[in-house]
Amino acid sequence: MTVEETLAAFTRILRDLLLDDSIVLTMETRREDIPNWDSFNYINFIVAVELEFGVKFKIADVESFPNVSAIVTEMAKI
Amino acid sequence: MQTTPPRCPMMNWLPVAPDFRSDLRAALDNATPSDCLEGLASLASYRLGLLETVQLDGAFGRLGLKEAAGFLPSRLALLASSTIHHLLPAIRVAGLRRKLLIDVHAGAYGQYRQELLDPTSSLHQFSPEAMLFSLTAREAISPVPVTATIAEADEAIERFIRELQSFWRKAREIGNAAIIQQTFLDVTEPLFGSYDRLVSGAPAQLVARLNDRLCEAAAQDDVLLLDVARASERDGIDAWFDAGHWFQGKLEIAPQAAPLYGDMVARILAAQRGLSKKCLVLDLDNTLWGGVVGDDGLEGIVLGEGSAAGEAHLALQYYAKQLKERGVLLAVCSKNAAETAEAVFRDHPEMLLRRSDIAAFLANWDDKSENLKAIAARLNIGIDSLVFVDDNPAERARVRQSLPMVAVPELPEDSAQYVRCLADAGYFEATTFTPEDRNRSRQYAENAEREALLGSAESMDEFLCGLKMSVVFGPFAVTDHARIVQLINKTNQFNTTTRRYTSEEITHIANLSDALTLQFRLSDRIGDNGLVSTMILRPIPDQQDLLEIENWVMSCRVFGRQLEFEAMNIAVEAARLRSARAVIADYVPTAKNSVISALYRSLGFAKIDNAPGADGTTRWFLKLADYVSRETHIVRAGGTR
Numbered sequence: 001m002t003v004e005e006t007l008a009a010f011t012r013i014l015r016d017l018l019l020d021d022s023i024v025l026t027m028e029t030r031r032e033d034i035p036n037w038d039s040f041n042y043i044n045f046i047v048a049v050e051l052e053f054g055v056k057f058k059i060a061d062v063e064s065f066p067n068v069s070a071i072v073t074e075m076a077k078i
Numbered sequence: 079m080q081t082t083p084p085r086c087p088m089m090n091w092l093p094v095a096p097d098f099r100s101d102l103r104a105a106l107d108n109a110t111p112s113d114c115l116e117g118l119a120s121l122a123s124y125r126l127g128l129l130e131t132v133q134l135d136g137a138f139g140r141l142g143l144k145e146a147a148g149f150l151p152s153r154l155a156l157l158a159s160s161t162i163h164h165l166l167p168a169i170r171v172a173g174l175r176r177k178l179l180i181d182v183h184a185g186a187y188g189q190y191r192q193e194l195l196d197p198t199s200s201l202h203q204f205s206p207e208a209m210l211f212s213l214t215a216r217e218a219i220s221p222v223p224v225t226a227t228i229a230e231a232d233e234a235i236e237r238f239i240r241e242l243q244s245f246w247r248k249a250r251e252i253g254n255a256a257i258i259q260q261t262f263l264d265v266t267e268p269l270f271g272s273y274d275r276l277v278s279g280a281p282a283q284l285v286a287r288l289n290d291r292l293c294e295a296a297a298q299d300d301v302l303l304l305d306v307a308r309a310s311e312r313d314g315i316d317a318w319f320d321a322g323h324w325f326q327g328k329l330e331i332a333p334q335a336a337p338l339y340g341d342m343v344a345r346i347l348a349a350q351r352g353l354s355k356k357c358l359v360l361d362l363d364n365t366l367w368g369g370v371v372g373d374d375g376l377e378g379i380v381l382g383e384g385s386a387a388g389e390a391h392l393a394l395q396y397y398a399k400q401l402k403e404r405g406v407l408l409a410v411c412s413k414n415a416a417e418t419a420e421a422v423f424r425d426h427p428e429m430l431l432r433r434s435d436i437a438a439f440l441a442n443w444d445d446k447s448e449n450l451k452a453i454a455a456r457l458n459i460g461i462d463s464l465v466f467v468d469d470n471p472a473e474r475a476r477v478r479q480s481l482p483m484v485a486v487p488e489l490p491e492d493s494a495q496y497v498r499c500l501a502d503a504g505y506f507e508a509t510t511f512t513p514e515d516r517n518r519s520r521q522y523a524e525n526a527e528r529e530a531l532l533g534s535a536e537s538m539d540e541f542l543c544g545l546k547m548s549v550v551f552g553p554f555a556v557t558d559h560a561r562i563v564q565l566i567n568k569t570n571q572f573n574t575t576t577r578r579y580t581s582e583e584i585t586h587i588a589n590l591s592d593a594l595t596l597q598f599r600l601s602d603r604i605g606d607n608g609l610v611s612t613m614i615l616r617p618i619p620d621q622q623d624l625l626e627i628e629n630w631v632m633s634c635r636v637f638g639r640q641l642e643f644e645a646m647n648i649a650v651e652a653a654r655l656r657s658a659r660a661v662i663a664d665y666v667p668t669a670k671n672s673v674i675s676a677l678y679r680s681l682g683f684a685k686i687d688n689a690p691g692a693d694g695t696t697r698w699f700l701k702l703a704d705y706v707s708r709e710t711h712i713v714r715a716g717g718t719r
Contacts, residue, residue, distance in 0.1 A: 013129065016099070016129055016130075016132075016133050017129060017132055017133070018136075019133065019136040019137065019140075039327060040163055040164060040327075043164065043323060043326065043327055043329070043333060044128060044129075044132060044164060044333055047084065047128055047332075047333040047334055048127075048128055048129040050083055050084050051083060051084060051086060051127060051128065051129075051334060052129075053083075054081065054082075054083040055079060055080065055081055055083060056079070056080045056081075056082055056083060056084055057079060058079060058080075059321075059322040059325055059326060061079065062322065062326065063326065074079050075079070077079055
């Protein structure tokens with residue numbers, strides 16, 4: 001899966017979760033850049049990604065993703 | 079990062095949505111909010127994952143509907159010692175699946191004690207109809223050392239249970255809410271290994287003991303259970319609990335378990351309102367047995383010992399029989415020649431279900447939807463009370479299409495999994511198990527006998543006279559409490575106001591000195607119909623000589639037996655004893671109670687001459703001085719006043 005494909009999938013998941021089609025994720029996006037992407041929706045996002053891609057993040061990583069790029073990079077390791 | 083995805087509880091009985099995202103858009107494109115809601119409710123009947131559930135709930139939230147025609151509003155408060163906000167969307171969506179509009183109040187994390195005790199708290203202002211306690215076992219077991227003796231362990235658990243019971247009592251004081259207590263998830267790790275179960279202070283043993291004591295206390299205090307502990311045993315604890323989410327956000331229920339959690343909560347709320355299913359309708363070929371009896375013949379079908387597949391089909395029969403024993407009606411709906419199908423029940427040595435177990439047997443070549451309607455009509459229950467089990471995906475799709483109110487589990491291809499699928503769906507969720515449930519199938523068999531009698535009678539009058547009916551009546555009895563609550567909340571046809579009452583509300587009303595409650599049992603020479611009718615009369619505030627029939631229900635089993643006339647005779651006599659001058663009653667029409675639209679007129683009430691309410695409600699008046707007792711064929715036996 002390319003970085004672009006992963007970004008597109010993340011964007012779709014977050015749009016669905018927050019019911020906001022204006023969201024566009026870039027590698028630099030941080031959680032606080034997106035309205036309503038609170039800790040509750042962050043956990044939902046992570047679990048939705050895990051279920052869709054069949055992966056499981058380490059707690060240490062989930063806790064400390066500084067931006068979207070960090071998650072994409074983590075995904076790319078597989 | 080690992081490539082093992084989170085374990086996820088499966089809701090396999092629900093069909094997969096063909097295209098969720100565009101269906102959601104289509105639902106929201108409807109012209110009116112109530113049409114949008116209908117669209118969302120049908121979408122909720124599909125198998126939805128976490129993401130779809132959150133989306134659907136978000137769309138529902140945007141409609142901003144607190145009430146809607148065809149949906150029952152419900153108010154649920156959650157009191158929790160872990161984070162539960164991620165569970166709320168799933169509860170609301172599972173409500174939509176059952177035509178419930180659930181308004182959920184969730185207190186702040188860990189604040190439930192304060193919320194309960196403070197009369198000005200948002201919980202008190204919310205006035206819930208049901209309160210769900212979602213607590214972790216941690217607070218109960220963490221003070222107990224591994225070295226605790228049995229006595230020490232028991233004492234600690236006892237103390238915790240007593241505190242829990244005091245919470246329940248407090249909660250009851252808030253608007254007579256029904257109490258639901260979540261069982262304790264066992265998220266402990268083995269300490270001694272298998273030997274854990276022999277050590278009273280071992281964490282797993284403490285949780286087991288805690289759940290045992292919880293069940294005893296709940297039974298004693300009339301508290302309902304939400305059994306997540308059992309669910310986690312079925313799905314595996316990893317599907318329900320994820321240590322990472324606990325560390326991260328104090329979530330005890332894992333997000334991926336939310337859809338099933340919500341469904342389990344909504345089942346209980348629906349069951350309390352009489353929305354659980356009542357009848358299991360079974361296909362025959364490749365469902366109750368393997369093969370096609372019309373082609374393979376009686377000897378050719380696969381059933382019973384000697385074949386693994388045959389045992390799987392037999393297991394479904396066994397489960398159906400057990401459901402029947404707990405009061406679920408069984409019916410057959412099959413494309414077969416009636417004689418061929420009946421012969422299997424009569425002549426096949428391995429058949430566990432007998433023809434007499436089946437309350438309605440329809441084997442013919444008609445469309446199955448038409449047969450399902452006929453089954454509901456014959457059993458005098460709503461079409462939405464049916465569960466239809468069929469191995470054929472095409473038949474399932476056709477029934478879902480034409481009768482969306484019928485529950486049609488998405489049966490797996492493997493017959494070994496049929497029972498699991500049907501059981502997991504929770505269609506027959508109960509909040510009580512009464513003597514009436516135990517006797518239901520016998521009563522339906524007796525009704526068939528009565529119908530035969532009616533067929534041979536010259537006239538209705540001769541039939542009723544020959545039945546030798548007698549009624550036992552009196553105020554609501556404590557011993558009949560569970561049945562009274564069940565009857566009031568399950569009855570949809572003969573129900574004058576379709577007001578629903580919690581168990582606590584009924585207790586409250588029965589204890590009011592100015593309320594007049596009546597319960598009626600009807601028996602005849604064929605058998606006892608059990609407790610079949612209840613009436614609640616309350617004085618109009620400031621007009622103590624005016625009694626209002628707040629609710630009157632009667633089981634459809636005894637329609638047409640003149641019980642409504644004898645019940646009114648009895649009610650009028652009781653009202654006169656209280657020096658009442660008149661009785662007032664509302665008829666609130668619903669989709670299901672048109673059978674009694676002329677009830678009050680037939681009893682001699684006069685319509686109060688103002689326009690019906692927005693919901694079509696008509697108000698009726700009976701001056702007691704003018705009431706003439708109706709002659710009936712029912713004698714009174716053992717009545718108390």
